[in-house]
Amino acid sequence: MPLSTKVRALVISRKKIGEADRLVTFFTKEHGLVRAIAKGVRKIPSSRGGHLELFTSVHVLLHESKAGSYVGAVETEEYFQALHADSDALDRAKRAVYALLKLFDVNQQLPEVFDAFTYAWQQFPTLSPEKRRLLESSLHLRMMQFAGLMPELHACAECGSQRPADTVILSPKDGWWKCLLCHPLLPVSSHSLSARQFAILKYIAAKPSDASRIAAQEQEAIPVERAVHLLMAHAVVQS
Ligand SMILES: [Zn+2]
Incomplete structure (x- = not known):
């Protein structure tokens, strides 16, 4: 500088x-x-x-x-007045900042992440609950991508299927997912997502700027958000 x-x-x-x-x-x-x-x-x-x-x-x-x-x-x-007046929106901004400070060093250029933060601070207070969840999730996924800590979302780590028909199990610790039937232990865990929820996760990972435009129900957005928070918790530990 x-x-x-x-x-x-x-x-x-x-x-x-x-x-x-x-x-x-x-x-x-x-x-x-x-x-x-x-x-x-x-x-x-x-x-x-x-x-x-x-x-x-x-x-x-x-x-x-x-x-x-x-x-x-x-x-x-x-001043981001609406953000400051909305505790849910502000909590989302705080979680994203926490991750940003954990994943990146000073003077590391992140122009896309900067634009995404500015956009999210403006948009959070204006959005419905489910869209807030997806927008926050997209911020975390974008940060994981730029930190080189994005899990392998492309295909099942076992059979290579790219479009699971049924529930998938995420392993945030290992950075992969498997079809429920490919997973040897068949756990019913907080790491499982329906095929539709997983499709939403993959979509916002690929196109984070479209996250707030997805027509998702609250019951779809909640598990997607939970899965992203788990992935971020492991990314923070790895970084
Ligand atoms: Zn599989």
Whole structure:
């Protein structure tokens, strides 16, 4: 990064340092995750403190020095008011940020993931419950893809079938799925999905930007979301 850069950034994490400073983690399109120290922002009044709220988008001037990165002038670009007023939507945004911070290092460029986050923060509060589940799932699947931790969804690990007619069993730990009949133990587990649910999962993995357009029922979206959360939990452990 040049010595001073103005970027548009999502504010995704803040940590207190010392008496008055904060370490802020930004998510930017150009540079991925960026950590910078905001000096004096916890003193009142601070012209910058009010512009570093979590889950907002800001224009920020970042200064690089030998001692580290520092936050210069900052101004809020978008507050995401509807997201902040909707606890379910905000929880979804928080889970995605948690995964982002676990899977990726600073300065790793992730422009598609950045666009997907911005879109999701705008869309979550506007969507029906089932579409929220699928949109959040698509965010996690996209992150797994860019982290190189996407499970093998193409074909059954046993028989190679690509279009299971019946229930499938996912093994998040091993990164594969098998048809129920191919699975030696036949467990009735939280890792099983109906053929239709699995088709939805595969579709949003292939086309994450279409996730909120799928006409799915709540009883289809719930197990898909649960399966994606299991896959992400294992991806986080592996990363
Ligand atoms: Zn099979």
